[in-house]
Amino acid sequence: MIDRRNFLTTVALGTASAAVLAACGQPSPAQTGSADNPVTINYTWWGNDDRAERTRKAIALFEAKNPDIKVNGNFTDFPAYWQKRATEAAGGGLPDVMQWDLSYLRDYGQRNQLLDLSTVKIDTSAFDKSLLPSGQIRGKTYGIPTSTNAFAVYYDPAKLASLGIAEPDGSWTYDEYNAFLTEVGTKSGGALFGSSDYTSVWWMFNIWLRQQNIEAFTEDGKLGFSKDDLKEWWNKVADLRGTPAIISEERITQLLPKSAFGSNATASEVTWDNFMAGYLGDSGAKELKLVPVPSDDPDNLGLFLKPSMLMVASAKTKNKDAAARFIDFMVNDPEVGEIFKTSRGVPASKTQRDGTTFEGTDKLVVDYEKSIEKYLKDAPEPPIVGFGTLEASFKRISADLNFGKVDVNGAADAWFKEAEDLIKQNA
Template sequence: MTSIKRFRTALAALLLAGGLTACGGGDDAGGDVTLRFSWWGNADRAALMQQSIDLFQAAHPTITVTPSFQEFEAYWQKMATETAGGNAPDVLQMDFAYLREYADRNVLLDLKKTGVKVDDLIPAFQGVGEVNGALYGIPTGGNTWCMFYNPKLLTEAGVEEPRTGITWDQYHALLDTVSKKGAGRTYGGSNYRSVIYSFESYLLQAGATLYTGGGKLGFSKQQLIDYWTVGKQYIDDGRFIPSEKVAQIEPASPITKDLIATEFRWDNFFARYASETEAELKIGPVPVTTAGGPTGQYLKPAMLLSASARTDHPDEAAKLISFLINDPQVGRIFGSNRGIPATNAQRDAAVLEGPALAIAEYEEAIAPLLQKAPPAPPKGAGTIEAAFLRIADEISYGRSSVPDAVDTFFTEAEDTLAG
C-alpha cells in the first residue's frame, strides 16, 4: 500500500473535522501587510489558488494577498517587464528553466535568509531551487522522465513488459521485435534520440550533464555524435516509426494512436495521453546503460515559488510560500494540478485517482533510484532544446549527416549561451 493510500482516509477526516494546517495560525505580529502574488495558469487553477489563499488569510488575518495570473507566455512577458522596472510581485511562481536567469539578474530573494519551511520536502527536492548556494525557489511539485508503454502491443509482439533495470540493449531488442512484428503498421517506438531530455538521461547515466554549473555545455561533440549515430541507425533499420508518419498525426502522439508501443516523456504527460486513447497505457522505467547502474532520472520541479529581492515584506512572503508548499489542506485542494506535491504532508493529504495516482505510485516506487537534480539550466536552455529537436529531425529526414548536424548544434548552442 502506498503512503498516499495509507494516509488518505485518516487525513481527510482530520482535515474536514479540525481544519488541520501545517504552518500554524493566529494573528501575525506587526501591522497589516498586503502581498502581491503572481502566477501562471488557467481559470481552473485560479479557483484552486483562491481557495488556498483564503485558507492562508484565515490563518494569517493581518496579511492580505492580492493574486494575479496569466497564461504562461503572457505571464513571462509581464515578469520581464515588472522585474526590469523594479516592480516585481512580492511572491511569484517560477519555472525551473528561468530560475538561473532570474537569479543571475539579482531579482530574487535568497529564501535561506527568511523563515521559509523546507524541512518536509521529499529527499529528491532537498536543495532544488538553489543557485550558487542561495535558495531562490521552492518546488510545489514535480515530475520525472519515464517510459510510457502499451502492454497490449507488447503482448501481441511476444515481448514482456519493461521492468526496472532493463538495459538499453534490451530495450533496443524490444524495439526491433515489436517493429518487425508490426510489419509497417506498428513500431517499437519513436526516435527518442531527437529529444534532449532522453540525451540528458544518457549523460547522467555516464556521469555527465547537459550543462555545467557555469552555464556551458557539459558534454563533448563525440558524445553527441555517438548518440545521434545510433538514432540514425534505428531510423534506417525500421525500429523507429518514420518521421513522416509522426508528422501526419501531429499534434497527437503516436502512442495514443496505437502506432508505437513505447514513448519517453515527463510523467505528468500521462494523464493527457491516457485521456486521448482507448488503449491501456502504463508507466515504465528509463532503461540503464549497465544493469544496476544509475538511471539518470531525477525529479524536475513542475513549478517553484520565489520571492522578489525588493519585497518590503520578506517574512510574510516566506509565510505564504511555506503555507502553499506545506499545508495539507492546500495539498488536498490542488491534488496533482501543480504536479505530485513536493512535501510529505501534501502528498499524504492529496486525493489522487486514475492517472494521477498511477504517476504518484510510479514516483514512489522509483524514489530510491532517483538522482539529485542537475543545476538549474542557464538562460537560453529553451532555445537549445528546440534546436536539438530541429537539428535531429534534419538527420531523420536525411537532410544532414550526423557530424554536420552536431557541428550545427554546437555552433547554435554555444552562440545562445554566449548571448
C-alpha cells in the first residue's frame, strides 16, 4: 500500500558530473555557463494558456535562481505536440528537456532517443518507490514524474439532489453503477444523461483488468488479455447504449470542445482526478465530488497513481548538467509546487507537496488521493511501443460501437487486428 504521507525515498536530481575536462582543466563550454554567458536549453510542453502562464513563471524562477542557465520555452496542444516530437526525432533534433506522457515513453526510450537520467546521478529521496518504475525501462530511468493522478467517478451533487437521487459513496459494483446511470436518465426524462460510455476509456479498461488480476501487457511487449476479456468489457454497457443512461457519441461531438460532463449534459464521468479545475470552469458548477470507480471485488479497486506527466531529456542534449538541474527544479522545488498546485496533478515529490498550500479545488483532489491510499497498487510500467496509437484506436472503435456502426464482436476483432499488427511491426 502506498502511504502518501510517509514516503520511503526521495528523488532529487543531482547535477551531472562535469563534462570531460579540457587540457587546461576547464569544463567544456557545452556543459557549463555563467551569469554573463549562460548555457541555453530548450524546453517544450503541451497544455493550454493557463499551464503556459504557470510554466513561464516557473522558468523565470529557475533562471533567477540559476543565472548560468537560460531556458527557451514553447508549448502547443496535445495532438500537435506528438506530431512535432516525431518529426524532430526523425531529424535527430529533440529539445533538451521535454514534458512527457507515459504512453510515449517506451516508444522513444527504447529507441535511445531519451537520456538515461541515471547517468546524471539521480538520487531518490522524495518520491514514492512504487511510482518510480513508471519512468523506467529495462533498468534505465528515462522519466521523472512531475505529479500523480488517479481514476475516479466525478458527479455533480446539485444535479443528483434535483432528481431526488442519493449521492454515491463509491462502494459500488458495475451493476450498481449502471443502475445509477439508468436512474439519472430515467428521472430526468432524458434531459440529463447518466454518463458517457465509460467502457470507451482505455485506462478504465486497464483498471478493470487489474481488478481481475490481469496485466494489460506482458514483459515481452505482448497483450496480456484475451479478445474475450475485451468483449466482456465492452458488453458491460451493451444494454445502456442508445438509452438516457449513456450519452450518444453524436451528442458528444456536438458539444466539443467541451466534454459531456463539462457541458452539463451528464451527471457523472469516469476519468482522472486532476480534471477537477477544468470541469468546474467549463460547467460553472458550484461543487463537484469524487468517489472511487466501481469494482465487483470490494478489496481490489485496481487503482494506482499514474504519473500525470513526466520530465525527460534528449539523449543528444549537449547540456546534461543544465538539463538535470532544470528537471530537478521543476519536480522538487516547493515554490514550483505553489505555482502549479494540482493543475499538473498532485505533486509527486514530497518536498514539493509539503511546500504547497492546497485549498478549495486543489484540496479536493489531494484529499481524494489520500482517501484511496489503501486501495492503491504499484503504477504500471510504461506501455508497449506504439501504445499511443492503440489508445487512440481503442477510443475510435468504441465510438463506432456507440454509433452502432459495429457490434461488440466486430469491435473486438478490429481492435485486436490493429494491436497485433502494431506489435509485429515493433517486435
